[in-house]
Amino acid sequence: MSNSDIIVSLDIGTSKVRAIIGEVTNGAINIIGVGSADSEGIRKGAIVDIDQTVRSIRSAIDHAERMVGIQISEVFVGIQGSHIALQTNHGVVAVSNEDREIGEEDIERVMQAAQVVALPPEREIIDVVPRQFLVDGLEGISDPRGMIGVRLEVEATIVTGTKTSLHNLARCVEKAELHTSGRILMSLASGSMSLTKDEKVMGTALVEIGAGSTTIAIFEGGGLVATSTLPVGGEHVTNDISYGLRTHTEQAEKIKLKFGCALVSDAAEDQKFKVMRMGSNVEKEFSQVDLANIIEPRMQEIFHLVRQEVRRLGFGEKVNGYVLTGGAVSLPGTLSLAQHELESSVRIAVPDFIGVRDPAFNSGVGMLQYVLKNTRRGSTTPVVKKTASRKAKTPAAASPKPGMFERLKNYFSEFI
Structure with a gap:
């Protein structure tokens, strides 16, 4: 390692x-x-x-x-x-090498040129993502390094967020x-x-349903073109279960993960579980169908809002499919429900790593x-080495704090 x-x-x-x-x-x-x-x-x-x-x-x-x-x-x-925003910008530089071969330095300069954009004082740039490079007017170049040219341009997406x-x-x-x-x-x-690659080019909505929010990212033409965040997610499903079964949120989350189903038609009536009711020591028995009757309406609402937001962003007819990800899409029946509500091709993305x-x-x-x-030449990839213990610190970090006498001496030295 x-x-x-x-x-x-x-x-x-x-x-x-x-x-x-x-x-x-x-x-x-x-x-x-x-x-x-x-x-x-x-x-x-x-x-x-x-x-x-x-x-x-x-x-x-x-x-x-x-x-x-x-x-x-x-x-x-x-x-x-929800504070994330995207905007496009253009950068232009002259190729600096005498032999007119485009190198790493030229790419860095044109990316810097693309960052020259007027921003409100409360926002700052998070990332600059190149959509395409142009060499002497030739479009559609993804990596211009090694090419010969006089004029290098970039069309980039500027990702910004609020400073707070x-x-x-x-x-x-x-x-x-x-x-x-x-x-x-x-x-x-x-x-x-x-x-x-084809999904990014043809137009796809990537929908990540997390606990507290749902993020929609529209990819078209090979890059990210729009993003939006909805203030609803898996946590709201848990809260619905908590209210519906009158139990604590922590227990509602465990029940959702163990017995939850996004479609009533997929739920089993004979799958039973007991719930400790809030404010009492009495347990009440419910079936998976009872639970699905609580979960399905909320999941329907999430997908309905997703479809509405995609239309609001102006990509209602341009999106050729949806890809779902995030912890909340693991519920059985989510894929079938999403296909019905979004009326489009839908799949769930899962990392292929052990x-x-x-x-x-x-x-x-x-x-x-x-x-x-x-990662390109000049960028830093963090390298961490094996250590016997995390407690090991650098000498500077491990140095003891100054004592009372030392702090007083330093304090009074400012006035001398």
Whole structure:
């Protein structure tokens, strides 16, 4: 492992924080460790408590470290939420080499030129994603390196977010004693994992149904063209079960995962379970059909809202299919219900890696794939080495705090 690169993704969701460790071997990713922790301090995808979020991040990282036996110091952080916005821009530069061969430096300069865009003071750039390059007017170039030309252009998608949300997230990662190697839009990461090249070109809606929100990403012409977030997700299904069965939310979540079914027609009447009623010590028996009668209307509503939002974004007739991902799509019957409600071809994307074959891990694994795909010369891939213990720190970090006398001396020295 000492000769291989280790990439770590951090997916901070409403219900879970997941740290996934990938080892790059011969240009391919192998998942070697996964850490997961219950997410505290996150509501509907937004941070509402810094300290609780830090504890959740640290818990997930510790879990991943123990599994693999390494110390994690750097992570790629996933960005999502309703504050994300996309806009297109154009960059133009003259090729600098005397022989007119386009090199890495030219690509970096044209990408910098594409970032020159007027933004409101409360927003900042997260990422710049090239849609196509143009060399002396020739369009449709995905990688111009090595080509001969005088004029290099790029048509790029600028991904922006609000400074408040981004800085709060960065603060949480920093307080968890981690360094952010890069910020990645979750929709792009999930798209690189879930969609085929043809699906990105022909027009596909990637729908990620998480716990607190549902993210819709429209891919067309080979790239991401629109994104939107709906404030409804699997957590709302759990709350419906809690109200319907009059039980605690924690028990409602366990019942959903064990007996839940998104279609009443697929549920079994003879599948029974008992629920402790809220405010009493009495258990009441329900069937899977009773549970499905609660789940189906909410899942129907989610897919109805998804279809409405795709139309609002202006892609109602342009989308040729839907790809579902996220933890909430694991419920039996979800695919059939989605096909009926969306009236289109639908499939569920699942990562094809041992240990993470679950739609809930799609974004985290997708981040690793996205980093590997977009790593170029000069970009940094975080490398972590095996350590005997996570407690080992650098000498600077391990130095003791100054005593009372030392602090007083430093304080008074400012006035001398």
